[in-house]
């Protein structure tokens with residue numbers, strides 16, 4: 415009898431082990447900052463709110479350039495751009511281009527659309543660019559872009575079937591708008607707005623080399639960091655770009 419009970423207990427243990435979900439590793443995001451201030455604690459609260467499936471570290475430019483070197487690329491899974499850095503050398507630019515084109519995915523937020531005024535390949539990487547001065551790019555001349563802070567407007571979901579926006583409906587934000595920025599032809603638009611002080615497309619995806627890229631124009635300050643819809647969008651963006 416004792417043997418039967420022991421065997422039974424062993425079976426229960428085996429069953430319990432087999433049915434438990436294997437612990438999955440979190441997606442390690444590397445947030446690139448620098449060149450623009452932001453409310454760090456509140457921004458980090460947003461990152462923590464993404465749950466145990468996502469872990470984060472923050473690296474500030476220019477020191478963060480080292481993170482794009484081949485020997486450091488295994489230290490993270492997804493790049494999140496929240497910088498507005500401008501100064502870059504050819505070697506630094508080549509290192510970023512190489513890192514992303516070989517497959518390191520990117521989620522680019524808000525003022526990272528305004529970074530690297532003198533490095534057009536960055537505009538190709540994220541498929542967008544806020545111009546601080548009149549700029550001719552791909553045969554078209556863009557006037558300097560404009561921005562307005564503290565506006566209430568609606569973010570419209572233009573593709574509810576895409577994994578980044580799945581399960582989401584139009585939602586209100588209190589944020590800054592940008593108007594007149596370049597959006598690459600051929601990107602997949604996910605978010606739009608009717609707000610007249612904004613360029614209509616405010617969220618998109620694209621590929622750059624082997625990497626998936628998501629760009630979200632929103633994200634200036636605390637009201638957006640604390641917006642549950644924006645948090646969901648950010649989490650689904652990170653999960654989607656990471657999936658092979």
Ligand SMILES: [Zn+2]
Nearest residue numbers: 524525590634
């Ligand atoms: Zn801003």
